[in-house]
Amino acid sequence: MSSSSKKRSAESHERDVTPPPLKRKAQSAITKTAVANFFTPASQKPKDRTSWTERSPAEGAAATLLVGKYVPETGDDGNQPKRRKVAAFDLDSTLITSASGKKHANEATDWKWWDRSVPGRLKQLYNDEGYRVIILTNQAGLALHPDPKAKTPKSHVERVPRFKQKANAVLSQLDIPLTLYAATEKDRFRKPRPGMWEELCHDYALDETSLDLEHSFFVGDAGGRRAELKGGKAIPKDFSCSDRNLAHNVGITFKTPEEFFLGEPPRDFARDFDLINFPFAGENEEVKFEKKNETELVLFCGPPGAGKSTFFWKHLKPLGYERVNQDILKSKDKCFKAATDFIREGESVAIDATNADPDTRAQWVELAKKLKVPIRCVWFRTPVQLCEHNDAVRALNKHMNPEDRQQLPKLAFTGFAARYKEPKLKEGFEDIVEVDFKFRGTEEEYKTWARYWL
Structure with a gap:
């Protein structure tokens, strides 16, 4: 037998022994709907x-x-x-x-x-x-x-x-x-x-x-x-x-x-959260805050959206207080420096921030001791869900957002709730002024506020 004959015989034997490759079924991406639509005359297509x-x-x-x-x-x-x-x-x-x-x-x-x-x-x-x-x-x-x-x-x-x-x-x-x-x-x-x-x-x-x-x-x-x-x-x-x-x-x-x-x-x-629980109280709200010392440091405590800034502009600014706000100054160190400068110039200062926990508040108490001025606390007792509502109203209505603040993420409210401890006199405060939430604005502004925004 020639070598070429032997080779063909071997190849033939190998083909007999080796199983044929499996044929995979083609997976079509064409749906029955697409096929039916293709054969539908253009005049009949919707x-x-x-x-x-x-x-x-x-x-x-x-x-x-x-x-x-x-x-x-x-x-x-x-x-x-x-x-x-x-x-x-x-x-x-x-x-x-x-x-x-x-x-x-x-x-x-x-x-x-x-x-x-x-x-x-x-x-x-x-x-x-x-x-x-x-x-x-x-x-x-x-x-x-x-x-x-x-x-x-x-x-x-x-x-x-x-x-x-x-x-x-x-x-x-x-x-x-x-x-x-x-x-x-x-x-x-x-x-x-x-x-x-x-x-x-x-x-x-x-x-x-x-x-x-x-x-x-x-x-x-x-x-x-x-x-x-x-x-x-x-x-x-x-x-x-x-x-x-x-x-x-x-x-x-x-x-x-x-x-x-x-x-x-x-x-x-x-x-x-039901707005029926927060009727319009009128514009002539009874002022619960009075200045007690010639120069003093006032620490706000409350969730984002509790009405702290509004309270400052309506009740503390007319009494001559200066405002320190971390949203504006961007860092705690700048807030401490600004407050120190104001007090050394003989100005009373309000710290407009959440100040949720005793450790944060203790830093301001220590600063007041260092500067030898009394420190007081204004406690905003506003439920967190109501604060979320206030924040949304402010962010989504330009006429009620003079500082052009953006809406806060959910984490800002859950984070506050996780850290929050109510303030106590034993922390070093001269007094604690409690502020329950009331809508503070005009009747026209209340019409906007008294909608559901969440």
């Missing part, structure tokens, strides 16, 4: 009738509000009389829910109507009852223009096209002129803050004279409802009260989906 725009919470800021305006093939209602009544709805768990049963649906097609009556009822509101129908939804899972420095999940950016696709499908099935507003960040647009409502009023040229607040309403699932047993089944409490609070903020009626679509009676609800 036209995307939703136009999308983005809006910023402030001049120069990145856009955070996504706005989708749907106009049916028959056109909008621009030539008709202005619709003065607004029927506003939340989206998830109010108009729609996931078809898969997942709490948070990621796929654009994973949705169904919350109840079979929803589309017919919304069409009736628009066609027969003369309402302007609007959707106001918080969508914190979307990111329109994420800050490159922030750790925004990539998925938040990727979800935007899918959300638009789902929203367009919802609006197409309703097929009435309708605008959807989606707040993606924790700014003035996010419910219960009134930013989205203000946008819709601007878009449809509605103001106090033309808007029928009495007959307008908002429907949402975040109503602050308590947990209860119904027919032997446990019904959990609502995750928040933001939808009910939005309705309060704009002065319209609130209903849950169960009340509006199913005709069920209202359930008991509760707010963790």
Whole structure:
């Protein structure tokens, strides 16, 4: 046998022994829906009738509000009389829910109507009852223009096209002129803050004279409802009260989906923080603070947002006190130097800071001893949740924010609570003046303050 014959024989034997490679099934990324859509004639494909725009919470800021305006093939209602009544709805768990049963649906097609009556009822509101129908939804899972420095999940950016696709499908099935507003960040647009409502009023040229607040309403699932047993089944409490609070903020009626679509009676609800407990006390507040010494050091103690700065400007500045504030001076050492300089010049000083713990306060007590001046304490007994509310009011309303302060992170309040010990006379104070919270401002400012901002 020749060498070439032997070689072919060996190769043949090797091929017989070695098993053939396994063939892997190709994984296609093409869905059945995409295939069906590809073969659908262009004349039969539904036209995307939703136009999308983005809006910023402030001049120069990145856009955070996504706005989708749907106009049916028959056109909008621009030539008709202005619709003065607004029927506003939340989206998830109010108009729609996931078809898969997942709490948070990621796929654009994973949705169904919350109840079979929803589309017919919304069409009736628009066609027969003369309402302007609007959707106001918080969508914190979307990111329109994420800050490159922030750790925004990539998925938040990727979800935007899918959300638009789902929203367009919802609006197409309703097929009435309708605008959807989606707040993606924790700014003035996010419910219960009134930013989205203000946008819709601007878009449809509605103001106090033309808007029928009495007959307008908002429907949402975040109503602050308590947990209860119904027919032997446990019904959990609502995750928040933001939808009910939005309705309060704009002065319209609130209903849950169960009340509006199913005709069920209202359930008991509760707010963790209720503004009804803080009525307007008038501008002529009784002053609880008096100057006792020619030169003295006054130490404030209380959470961020407790009203310390407002109290200083209203009650201590007129008495001739100078203010030392670490938010302005940026370091504790600069605060100590500024206070020392003022006292050596014979000026009384107020230390406008949180001073949460005895160790921090002890440093100021030691300074007062060194400078040989009395030290007093003003204790702001303000609940932390109320302070968070005050901070949000200040940051989101320029006319109540003369120092242009930014909203504080949650950590500023939890950090204070973790360190806080109430001040005691034995720490070295001449006296402790206790200040319970009262809104200190004009009646017009109170109208802004007495909205829900968290």
